[in-house]
Amino acid sequence: MGIVLRNITAVIDGATVVKTINLRIDGKRISTISEDPLPINPGEAVIEGEGKLAIPGLVNAHSHLPMVLFRGLADDLPLRTWLEDHIWPVERELSPKEVYWASLLGLAEMIRAGTTMCADMYFYTNEVGRAVEEVGLRAVLSYGVVAPELDAHGKAELKKAEAVITRWEGAGDGRIKTALSPHAVYTCGEKVWKAAIELAQKYEVILHTHLAETREEVEQCRAQRGLSPVATLDRFGALSIPVLAAHCVHVDKDDIHLLAEREVSVVHCPKSNAKLGSGIAPIAAMQKAGVMVALGTDGAAANNSLDMIEEMRMAALLQKVSSEDPTVLSAREVALMATQAGAKALRTGAQGLAVGQDADIVLVDLDCVRTLPIYDPLSALVYAAHSQDITDVMVAGRFLLRDRELVTIDEEKVKQEVKRLSKRYTN
Ligand SMILES: [Zn+2]
CATH class of the missing domain: 3.20.20.140 (Metal-dependent hydrolases)
Structure with a gap:
């Protein structure tokens, strides 16, 4: 099943050019990047990109x-x-x-x-x-x-x-x-x-x-x-x-x-x-x-x-x-x-957001009080954003974070285990 990021501001072309684009992920890879709207195929997930910035992982x-x-x-x-x-x-x-x-x-x-x-x-x-x-x-x-x-x-x-x-x-x-x-x-x-x-x-x-x-x-x-x-x-x-x-x-x-x-x-x-x-x-x-x-x-x-x-x-x-x-x-x-x-x-991993590259993509919500207004999305990312503004993280087309929820980690269980294991180091 494909994923389409619609109307999203994205850092492309060697991680420096920022444009509003539409981006399709098929399987592990980015298959399309277009300034024109993309047709949505049956069963495809659509993520509305308004207010968000897509950056390479x-x-x-x-x-x-x-x-x-x-x-x-x-x-x-x-x-x-x-x-x-x-x-x-x-x-x-x-x-x-x-x-x-x-x-x-x-x-x-x-x-x-x-x-x-x-x-x-x-x-x-x-x-x-x-x-x-x-x-x-x-x-x-x-x-x-x-x-x-x-x-x-x-x-x-x-x-x-x-x-x-x-x-x-x-x-x-x-x-x-x-x-x-x-x-x-x-x-x-x-x-x-x-x-x-x-x-x-x-x-x-x-x-x-x-x-x-x-x-x-x-x-x-x-x-x-x-x-x-x-x-x-x-x-x-x-x-x-x-x-x-x-x-x-x-x-x-x-x-x-x-x-x-x-x-x-x-x-x-x-x-x-x-x-x-x-x-x-x-x-x-x-x-x-x-x-x-x-x-x-x-x-x-x-x-x-x-x-x-x-x-x-x-x-x-x-x-x-x-x-x-x-x-x-x-x-x-x-x-x-x-x-x-x-x-x-x-010497491995995706080399940015480009067609044919593995879809290692991070979405950042820049529509918040600490980042607005947005004149330069990279300025907002580096000088104003917090990691809490990250909403989605994908590696090879697979979500590891979706809508701020960890997909592949039982976060509460991990926290409990680490708290328990750390007790013996407390003196
Ligand atoms: Zn070290």
Whole structure:
């Protein structure tokens, strides 16, 4: 049965041109986009688009879904203290069951905020995968390898990472892809990195890692190796294959040049970087140098949400603050980062609203007091809208949110389970 979006304002043609159009979805794909009215076939569902904006699904290019369980558990701390004294100790206690239910909560939050695809790195990845498969989102899943040496532990970590690829690549009717994730330069040694690169090449998957997140990481790396984290990864050979590099907050001119030359996809996580006091990544400078930059939330324990609308707004505003230039990172540019750039970086998913593309579509109600009047729908989306204004979310032609109701998740059950499971972390 087809679906027709009638008279809807839509972001088309590379996520920047906004027009009032009629759009038909047949099966998984967009079959027609027309400025003229479309005939309605028997049995077709019609959605009246007046007052709404249709955008390509938002891509959260760096997340740790299960960390919603630790949202608000430890705030207002620097990264190292937060990670080593608070997050890693509770993560050691985590059970697969907790990861599954927390993933469902995270997915519910993502869908309600218009995300149709994420690149998620964590452990107990089978549980994350099970949740993603059931819910119907797109995802690039990976196991986060933490191993200073290629010893028995290091080899076991890589085996787990490889098992994720063999189990999940192409699952969920092709919606699930995989990546290989050495956690960072400071948590994985050179031999581990080199073995990971070989595995990524063997399975033709991308590397997904954290890079140059804090000043401390860069100083420590320079002291130990005489190179920046970006240059270190290049020396390991990692930048010769496709890399998704979260953060890149502390990068100098040479690093930026290298990131552009090696076509590394940087994932900007402005809210997490702000909350952990890590700094503001020089996104405008990176984009000027030709670096592709996508957008991500990072984990909800460091954000504290998985809301890509907020992330877009934060990205645009912080870049204007740090460069003291209001012309940098316009609403259009930041919308592109959250959609098309994300899909390109993840090397999968729909590349915008166009005929033949998979129907990954989000409808936003802009007919409300916080957004009216509408002179520029993208301005309304980035600078004024809230995720609560999202009414419908579709992945490959299937509704995951319809009229503000989650279709594939029993929201009340998930909330109850997470509340119950979180009790043991309350001290
Ligand atoms: Zn992260």
